[in-house]
Every structure is written in structure tokens, then in C-alpha cells.
Amino acid sequence: MGIKSFMGRRSEQKTDTREAIRVKDYMKRKLITFKPDQNINAVMETLLKQRITGGPVVDDQDNLVGIISDTDLMQVIGDSRYHNLPVGDRTVSDYMSKEVATIDAEADIFDAAGRFLKSGHRRFPVTEQGKLIGQISRMDVIIAATNLKKDHWH
Template sequence: MGIKSFMGRRSEEKVDKRESIRVRDYMKRKLITFTVDQNINEVMETILKQRITGGPVVDDQKNLIGIISDTDLMQVIGDSRYHNMPVGDKTVADYMSHQVSTIDAEADIFDAAARFLKTGHRRFPVIEDGKLIGQISRMDVIIAASNLKKNHWR
């Protein structure tokens, strides 16, 4: 009598049917941006009026060249007190950060969350072909996760 092999019923592979949620799906496209020659007092006023914590610095062609944040503005305040000088003639170029961490528009929203945790940043500009096309914030990731929870999490 020959040997018969019986494997039994195979279970189907479990496939996650959720679509990947991308940064592109939740990033803000209409941004408040700043220029290097913009007066720092004007930037402070804009940040306060718009209730934002900073924004990208771009050139005339919308190339990302830096970022200015409320942390940078703390330096402005510190400098004005320490040197006892008004900051009226200071510009974004004097205080902006030139090293900017960006994120790809096609990045998964969970990857974005991990990067926020790892870096402590509040926002990541999104560039495509060197041009600023949007920005994703921590709040945008929370909104994406909340929407996902409504649709997929149990």
C-alpha cells in the first residue's frame, strides 16, 4: 500500500483589505508661508493671528529653503532682551532653521506618526520635485487615525 499525503484544508491567507492611508490624503495644501526677507515682527504677528506654531520658508518659485517656528521666535525674544535691542530690522533669514526634515506625500500615515514620535517635530513639509506642495502636522495624523478607527478599528 502506497503512502498517501494528507495536508488537510489549508487556511486562506489573511489579507489586510484596508487601503494604505497616505500623507497626501491628510496634508494641508493651503499653507501660510514666509520668505527670508520678511520682517520678524510681521512673522510674529502672523503666527499669533493665524494661531499656528510656525511655517515653511520658501523662495519665489516655492522651493523650500527653511522653516520658522515658535521656538525660533523664542530666540528672537531672548536676543532682544539680552542685547537690549529692538528686533525691528531682523528678518526670517536671521532666525529660521535651514535644516528641514520633510516627508514624502506617499508615506504611510503610520510612518508619519512614528517620525513625529522619533523627532519631536510638530510638522513636516511635503515636497515634490523640490517644490513645497503641502504640510502634515501631528493633528493631521490624529485626524487620519480617528477616521481610520471609525472605519476599521474595533
């Protein structure tokens, strides 16, 4: 008597019929950006006036070349005191982070939430072929999830 293999009826593969909510649907497209040769004092003033904690750094062709944040500015302030460096002649390129984690415009908000959790970042620039096209923040993901809940979560 041989062993018979029995495979029951295969269940239909369940597909999610909901429309994915993409980063591009919630990212900010109008951004405050900075230039690498911009004076660091001007950046500090802009961050204060706009009540933001940082922003992308782009070259003249809108290629993303870095990011400057309030954390980087703490370095500026520390340098000015401990190394007696005048802040006035320092530029964005002296302090910006050149290794920038970006997120794809087609990523869904759940991927974005996971990236925010793993990285600790507050924002991700969104690029297309190296060009900055937007930025998504933690708050944008929360807004997207709230909208999703209204539409889909019961």
C-alpha cells in the same frame, strides 16, 4: 537513517487589503508660508493672528528653504534683550531653521505617527522635487487615525 527535513504547508502570505491612508490625503494644502527676507515682526504678528506655532519658508519658486517656529522666535526675543539688537530689522533668514525634516506625500499615517514620536516635531512639510506641496501636523494624523478607526478598526 538520514535526517529528513519537513516543511509543512506554506501559509498564504497575508496581504493587507485595506487601502493605506497616505499623508497626501490628510495634509493641508493651503498653507501660511513665509519668505526668507520677510521682517521678523511681521512673522510674529501672523503667528499670533493665525494662532499657529510656525510655518514653512519658501523662495519665489516655492522651493522649501527653511522653517520658522515659535522656538526660533524665542531666540529673537532673547537676542533683542541680551544683545540689545532691535527686532525690527531682523528677517526670517536670520532665525529660520535651514535643516528641515520633511515627509513624503505617499507615506502612510503610521509612518507619520512614528516620525512625530521620534522627532518631537509638531509638523512636517511635504515636498515634491523640493517644492512645498503641503504640510501635515500631529492633529492631521489624529484625524486620519480617527477616520481609519471608523472604517477599519473593530
